[in-house]
Amino acid sequence: MLSSIIPFTPEIATEVSKYCTGVSEDQSAAQKEVWDWTCSQFQDAHKMSSPLQGATMKFLAEHQRAKRSNALAWYESTVATQAEIITLELDPKMIAASRRTFDKHGLNDRVTLIEGPAQESIEKLSGQFDIIFVDANKDGYEGYVKTALDNKLLSPTGFIMCDNVFARGMTISPDANPYLADGPRAYWTECGKALRKLNTFLKNDPRVDVVLLPVYDGVSLIKWKTTEYLKLVESIMASQVESIMASQVESRLRGREKEEKYANLLYISKGREVYKLTYMRVK
């Protein structure tokens, strides 16, 4: 199709949304509990990602086989389950809600909540993340993404997902959404200005590829360009080769029958070449 969006009326949009939800993966019991609880506790629960968007994020997180994720999320329904997760939160009410959910669903072994302004917190983070989910104050998005890229917090094969990049349509035009009520319109109009700036920044940043998907309230996906990916992989390898000599690795490999189940090995291929065995940690 030459245009990328099917125009639906509000009534039909609701029907299409329900149909998609019905034929996609079901929410887990825990997701449903958090969803219902959030709806009962927060007047602005309408800002929460839809169950279908939650299913989409769970799908992508599983597909990514993420080991580490940084969820800049206001709401807990979209948090993936198996990875190490670091979440940044400012609002005391949301901090309390998050801690209640982590306790109730036994997630404290894998989730770390860092309290305070996200920009300050993200600047202190280190290591690499497979998924970085940005769903926070819209005038902060550019800073969060820029810091994640500048400080190489995004893993070579990871992606950043920014939510609400349409700002209910206000990013595109003040006329884009006649159904938006006057109350939230002023808020989303301001968000739209910040998000136009973000989009220009992303489009012009030579380090990354970006697509703005016309789905949900606008979802931007960001990944390293191949040139940056290769630079990152080489730099990771170089630092690891220095710290572990090949001979050590070999001697351990020879005795690996007993030890291998504790070994953590990383091989990285670049085209047809395979780099050195660069990393091994035996407990």
Place this chain on the structure above:
Amino acid sequence: MLSSIIPFTPEIATEVSKYCTGVSEDQSAAQKEVWDWTCSQFQDAHKMSSPLQGATMKFLAEHQRAKRSNALAWYESTVATQAEIITLELDPKMIAASRRTFDKHGLNDRVTLIEGPAQESIEKLSGQFDIIFVDANKDGYEGYVKTALDNKLLSPTGFIMCDNVFARGMTISPDANPYLADGPRAYWTECGKALRKLNTFLKNDPRVDVVLLPVYDGVSLIKWKTTEYLKLVESIMASQVESIMASQVESRLRGREKEEKYANLLYISKGREVYKLTYMRVK
């Protein structure tokens, strides 16, 4: 947001589509050439995926780092560039158009076009594919996806993408798209029936996870459930362990300073355990 779709008017939908295209990755010169040429040659070029959808697929293919893909595509603009690609095509006019594009853009070293009915062709395929793109006769989708799963053509970490699952809205309801002209309406209504059947099949297949994304003309993403992923990985390893003994691998590793750049190694971890070094090919 509690609903998953923002309802746009046709005029606004066009504007939103243009905005997204503008801030997403640009088409390459080759993509643009194929796009313009297809528009000039085919009366039904309006069926072609939009440039934004093309950019999305290129993004996902690069992110997947696909080595092998099976594009059941009618149009060539969405074919990824670096992987080995097998494409199945029935229509003589589309076969000629595809061959012209492969020649013009020097793709014959990586693309294989198999002529004939896709169901017959897919049943003869072997090996595994990282991306399987299904964009063909809608009443054939269920058979193509079922064969890909039954014959394990989808790699453990790969995904299947089915396009046009909304059938312009007719999958959801005959009333879903008042802007659909009478001419194509009958065709898409029939497609909608087949696609409802596909969605029911996918939702009930215990081997896979699925999300139907409300984007473009409806895009279904399909991946193996984790249980199936583990079974597949174990079966791949078992067949490789049999053919290459660990001792051989070790002796080659000891001499790897010279040989390693031709080695192709596969390590697969399951939870905290790391499986044996199962595969090594030294030229």
